[in-house]
Amino acid sequence: MGSVIAFLKGWVVPPGVSLTITPPPPKPTVSITLIIGIVIIVIIIIIIAVVLALRRRPKSS
Numbered sequence: 001m002g003s004v005i006a007f008l009k010g011w012v013v014p015p016g017v018s019l020t021i022t023p024p025p026p027k028p029t030v031s032i033t034l035i036i037g038i039v040i041i042v043i044i045i046i047i048i049a050v051v052l053a054l055r056r057r058p059k060s061s
């Protein structure tokens with residue numbers, strides 16, 4: 001009965017051939033440390049830009 005169901009579903013495998021289904025390869029993941037490092041670098045760049053912008057502005061006195 002199993003071969004009939006397999007035939008109806010289209011899973012016909014010749015005798016002596018094993019059907020192995022492998023899972024898809026894992027998707028690449030971004031590590032938390034990489035994200036934290038990028039965020040820290042962006043914050044440092046923003047702080048440097050603000051400090052340089054405040055130094056260039058002439059004092060109004």
